[in-house]
Amino acid sequence: MSELKAIFILFTTFIIHFAVPTVNAGSEFDLLIFTQQWPATACKEWKKHNPSHTCSMPKNSETWTIHGIWPTKMGMIGPAFCNRTWFFDPEKIRPIEEELLQKWPNIYGGTSEYALWSHEWAKHGTCAAILKPLNSELHYFQNGLEFLKTFTMTDILEKSSIVPSNTEKYTISDINDAIKERINKNPVIECKVEEGGDNYISEIRICFTKELQLTDCDGVVTRNYRNGGILTNCHTTKGIIYPQYKKYTWYVELYKLLTWLQWFTL
Numbered sequence: 001m002s003e004l005k006a007i008f009i010l011f012t013t014f015i016i017h018f019a020v021p022t023v024n025a026g027s028e029f030d031l032l033i034f035t036q037q038w039p040a041t042a043c044k045e046w047k048k049h050n051p052s053h054t055c056s057m058p059k060n061s062e063t064w065t066i067h068g069i070w071p072t073k074m075g076m077i078g079p080a081f082c083n084r085t086w087f088f089d090p091e092k093i094r095p096i097e098e099e100l101l102q103k104w105p106n107i108y109g110g111t112s113e114y115a116l117w118s119h120e121w122a123k124h125g126t127c128a129a130i131l132k133p134l135n136s137e138l139h140y141f142q143n144g145l146e147f148l149k150t151f152t153m154t155d156i157l158e159k160s161s162i163v164p165s166n167t168e169k170y171t172i173s174d175i176n177d178a179i180k181e182r183i184n185k186n187p188v189i190e191c192k193v194e195e196g197g198d199n200y201i202s203e204i205r206i207c208f209t210k211e212l213q214l215t216d217c218d219g220v221v222t223r224n225y226r227n228g229g230i231l232t233n234c235h236t237t238k239g240i241i242y243p244q245y246k247k248y249t250w251y252v253e254l255y256k257l258l259t260w261l262q263w264f265t266l
Helices: 002-019 039-049 090-103 115-128 137-151 153-158 172-183 250-264
Strands: 031-037 065-072 165-170 188-193 199-208 225-227 230-232 240-242
Touching (some): 065 090, 090 115, 090 137, 172 230
Parallel strands (some): 199 240
Antiparallel strands (some): 031 065, 031 199, 165 240, 225 230
């Protein structure tokens, strides 16, 4: 009888070990960075790498979308890839897939619509899973949607009259103040800086404690620096472009060609 009991215990331990994904001990972190990206800038950068690239924009191209939720340890980057055997499974997020396609989309046309989700889950989600509210693939992505619903930068910036424009420029202080007025915490503001010095707003990051409460992003190690009390990599002496997405269709290009031919044959 005792032998059967011992076998049962070993069998149960084996099943628990292999059936329930575990997170590595090195996955401890201090806070979560919730990152929103501006689709027009993401698309611009994608096409910059290769002019033949296309972009898979959300239906509303003038709304901020999710990049990810990143567990982060103060003074360092990471942890990351905390369980390389806990693979992304599209079936797990099927109930919220349609919403994810619009609010957490993969902008990079020509790649799988699952590519971003798979990467974010493998790199960050498997680390965030030590927290009960984020302890599954579905919970991780659901919480991202909830964060966006409450703290969408589309609304936060618009309330301070900061709206997309290809002609208007905003100061880093304007953008930072608009965010702090709403959340009362220090965000991180990322730009893509062109060789000529133009700043295109790229990402806005806000931070949460492990209890999912807002906190300052101070102490987070990224490429950013503190300039005048603002966490940013943007050139603070130059205005920031909050670009509108321009969708060129084939008939627009055809119209341009016909106009040019008409002028050329005069």
